[in-house]
Amino acid sequence: MNTVALGQTGLLVSEVGFGGIPIVALYPDEAMSVIRHCFGLGITFYDTANMYGDSEMKIGAALEPVRSRVILATKTMKRQADDAAKHIEQSLQNLRTSMIDIYQIHQIAKRETLEEVLAPGGAYEALRRARAEGKVRAIGFSSHNVETAIEACRTSLFETVQVPFNFIESRAADELFRVAETMGMGIIAMKPLGGGVIGPAELCFRFLQQFSAVVPIPGVKTCEEIDEIVGLYQNRETLNKADREEIERIRSELGTKFCRRCEYCLPCNKGVQIPIVLGFRGFASRLPPIATLALVGPAMRSAESCIGCDECIRKCPYELPIPDLLKENLALFREYEARYKD
Structure with a gap:
């Protein structure tokens, strides 16, 4: 598996990473087998979050023997500094490491949230302090809202941005990626398979391979799934006419049903989530x-x-x-x- 520079963070990562949600469904020994299989294939970038059940603990246990050879990223949903600081300490313990390569503020969906985390006493303060103490190497954020993500990138305070990106959720390519690259930020693509809703995998990853600065982090829970994805990178094929027609067919079929989780619909006055x-x-x-x-x-x-x-x-x-x-x-x-x- 080839490695790529993650923006100007100074971090080199495998061109495909590992998304840490699906392993929540596995027993610890099963998760360890899948994670170590991924490492054996050359996957060196592992993304998780404090709120993903026992995902951090499973990743920490599996990768502790090879910690110096992998890049670990995790996230907090907390918005205040004191709470975020507690999450950082918990993540360090769960991941069995003294330093987390990328610590991200999770789901900055609206301007109000961005302002909250950047305000005095906000979560960013805890991440900046942790970086100064050597507990965090780079600070990033995730978002499902392209416009808010662009605003966050332009603050110059973050080193990575993580957004959904696939051939249905493709708006990030219009402006966000350009802004992020201009700012020297690493770009991480969650939901390359639309959270398991879209496929087939070959179409999804051929589409993504057009964007060399973007590192996808598919969530996998079987060795066969990651074998297929790695194979698509070892034997690359560009999108042909038939592929593009099939993508358009899927877009037409799912485009009026697929929620991009931008949260513009919120709040609902009846409290519907x-x-x-x-x-x-x-x-x-x-x-x-x-x-x-x-x-x-x-x-x-x-x-x-x-x-x-x-x-x-x-x-x-x-x-x-x-x-x-x-x-x-x-x-x-x-x-x-x-x-x-x-």
Whole structure:
């Protein structure tokens, strides 16, 4: 596996990384086998987050013997410095390391959130202090909102940016990537397979290979999945006419149903947690049933409060038929809950 420079961070990473959500569904020994298999294939970049269940602990245990040969990235959802500092210490312990290569502020979706984390006493203060103390090497952020991500990049305070990027969620290529590259930032692409919703894998990664500065971090939970992805990088093929036609077909089919999690629809005046409800299929495909029900159950039930006012449709930049999608996903959740609750 080739290595690439992650912007101007000084970090060299494998051109494909490892996304740490799906291993939550594995037993510890299974997760260790998958992670070490990835390392054996040349994967040196591992991304996780404090909120991903036991993902940090599994990655830390598997990679402790080769810590000096890998790049570890994790995240905190905390917005205040004291809380973020506690997460940093917990992540250091979970990952079994004295220094985290990239520590990211998780999901900066709105300008208000950006202002909150950068304000005195905000989360950024804790990350900057940790970097000064040698506990963190680079500071980054993740976002599902392109406009807010551009604003965050332009502050010059972050060294990496992580956003969803695939052939359906492709708006980041219009301006965000240019801004990030100009700022010398490393670009990390989460959801290269749309959270497991889109495929096939060869189309997804041929599309991504057009963007040499972008490092995708697919979430995998089997050796076969990463074998396929690595094979697509060892035997590259450019998109041909048939590929592009198939991409357009999938875009047309999913484009009016696929939530980009930009959060423009929020807040709902009835308290419906719209992005989580619309992302149910992705949660169910990547997490074990017990974790899915615990993590998204309350949010899914919030969809029962929808009154069909259509305010969310008016705010959605993609004009998704959100009330209809809420009903559809709530019905799927009820079937899922009935099957796995006991």
